[in-house]
Amino acid sequence: MESYSFGFPLACLVLRLHHRKTVSKPLTIADRTFSSRLFLGTGKFSSNEIMRESLDASGCEIVTVALRRADLSGKKDPFANILDFIDPQKYLLLPNTSGAMNAEEAVRLARLGAASGLPRWVKLEIHPDPHYLLPDPIETLAAAEILVKEGFVVLPYINADPVLARRLQDVGTATVMPLGSPIGSNRGLDTRSQIEIIIKQACVPVVVDAGIGAPSHAAEALEMGADAVLVNTAIAAAGDPVRMARAFKNAIEAAREAFEAGLPMRLDHASATSPLAAFLKSV
Amino acid sequence: MAPTSRLGPKTIFLMKILLNGEMREFEKTKTITDLVSALSLEPKVILIEHNGLALHRVEWSSCILSDGDCIEILQVAAGG
Known part of the structure; x- marks a missing residue:
């Protein structure tokens, strides 16, 4: 029986494959590092027990209240x-x-949270319009400036506006959190092309927040290079929230790994994966 | 014997407080801690603002209430 012997180059390749990175890069926000790239919201769960199980199944490390x-x-x-x-x-x-109609109310809420012993981190969201819940950019920027000066780690929820995202990172927010589509709409990344610009320009983590209705939407965001996603309704309102939480976890981990592995370039024409059959012509 | 004033018994202790936007009257509430207790609230989950200022928990027992004070009591709730 023929035996195979690995030559030196092949042995090196095997060694490299064996030592290839298998854990995705952690997410760093302000001075903290997270292995999960999923933030989970706690709204709309049918019970606190289901919420706790879903948090556990999702592997998330950041939980909004x-x-x-x-x-x-x-x-x-x-x-x-x-x-x-x-x-x-x-x-x-x-x-x-949430619930703040302007910068002043948002700042009051953030201060109240910190004074009562909650972390000095805040998801800044100001959406005065109850129908679309779209964030007010002017009030958000004003509140962000105040809260950053007061030492808060500010994670602002914004429309997918690249100019606003830059203004916010310039005043010192820890992330930017552009929406994919309106809160709770489950429509996915309607704002995809704007989010792409935000990701290109960002020097702080980009967390796609709102509108993510399926694991494939979250995966799309992560494959584009978003640093994380925030999900709530899609998990809390699922038929089985715990299984859906696990599905999101898996999709996000796979998509991040794909992003780090380097997705191939999109082409507008075919590129053969098999040798084109020249011998048929020669018969 | 209960102290009285010209306005009748007990009124000496009554205090008007604008609580979460609603005017309420309380008896014998000297501090925020007394107020939390009078409202039977679970201290762990609530946050309190006194005349527009966020209070640290340790300040509750030393924060003396005055007639006409404005108090906002919030709680941690589920949200995304």
């Missing part, structure tokens, strides 16, 4: 103890400023 006026009616709120279901040792709690 909202701040709202306390219910003083004395009625029992089943979601009142949400913090009992999010381990602060395992997840970074990221309070958002």
